Amino acid sequence: MSSDLWSFALDVYARPGVEDACLRLQTAGANVCLLLCGLWLEQRAVACDEPRVRLLKALTAPWDIEVVQPLRTLRMQWKARAVDDAVVAGMREQIKSLELEAERTLLSRLEGVAQEWTRNDAGSVTWLEDLAGNAASLNRDALQVLRVAATGT
Template sequence: MSSDLWSFSLATYARPGVEDACLQLQTAGANVCLLLCALWLEQRGVMCDERRARQLQTLTEPWDIEVVQPLRTLRMQWKARALDDAVLKGMREQIKSLELEAERALLSRLEGVAQAWPRNAAGSTTWLEGLAGSAASPNRDALQVLRVAATGT
């Protein structure tokens, strides 16, 4: 298991089926960085409670809304036109890099908050469903793909 959240996230995301599961959950309203953080916390055996989950969500929401989503929206808007425009394609790749850097910054912030939480604490360590929010129920299979993939990192 990778000790830092960024390395863990990269290793987990690279596993078979994870990208599709993450995109399915993202489409349903979940935040992929929160999902990866949830898996990381579960792997570390950190106790899940409502206060901690809320703390992670409160940290994530403004960054996602103000930074990540606008970059993603712009990148997706340019997708079709970039197929026939080399300059736009290059600019789209730059936007994609910025989006990834914004997600890395968010993961770093999430790790900064959560790394002090004790490992192997007694109580529930089921973070994934809680941080998936309303996307959890209709996407149980996608959550299971993530959980299985995370155990292999």
Template sequence: MSSDLWSFALAVYARPGVEDACLHLQSAGASVCLMLCGLWLEQRDVTCDEARVQQLQEVTVPWDREVVQPLRTLRMQWKTTAEADPVLKGMRDQIKGLELEAERALLSRLEGTAQGWPRNSKESSDWLEALAGTAANLNRDALRVLRVAATGA
């Protein structure tokens, strides 16, 4: 398992089925960065509690709303038009790069938030359900795909 969250996230996301699972969860309102962070915390055996979930959400929600979502929205708005316009396609690719950097920055912030939390807890850690919120109820299969992928990262 990768020790830093970014490397872990890249390794997990590259595994079969993970991208689709993440997109299903995202369409149901979950943050992919929070899901990947939750997997990382589960793999590290960090105890999940309400206060910690709240801390991670407080880091994620404003950054996602103010930085990641506007970039993603613009990128998606340009998708069809960019197919026929090479200049716009290049700009769209730059937006995609910025979106990825914004997600990397968020993962770094999440890792910093969780940095002092002790590892190897004896208690069960159910981060994915806690961080997915209502999206967890609709996407049990997606959560299962993520957990399987994380064990091989």
């Protein structure tokens, strides 16, 4: 398993079915970076509790709302125009790079908070359901795809 969250996230995301599962969960309202962090914590057997879940969500929400989502929205708005306009296509790729860097920054911040949390065999390690919120009940199969993919890292 990759020790840092960024490498872990890249490893997991590259596995078959993960991108589709993440997009389904994102469409249902889950934050993919938060879910990847949850998988990382599950793989490390870190106990999941409400204060930790609240802390990770509180760290994620403002960055996602103020930085990641506006970049993603602009990138998606330019998708059709980029097909016929090379300049827009190039700018869209730059925005995509910024979006990825914003996600990397978020993962780094999540890791910074969680990396000292120790293994606790007595506690629950089901981070995904707690971090996915309502998206979990709609996409249990997508969560399972993520869990299976993470076991191969």
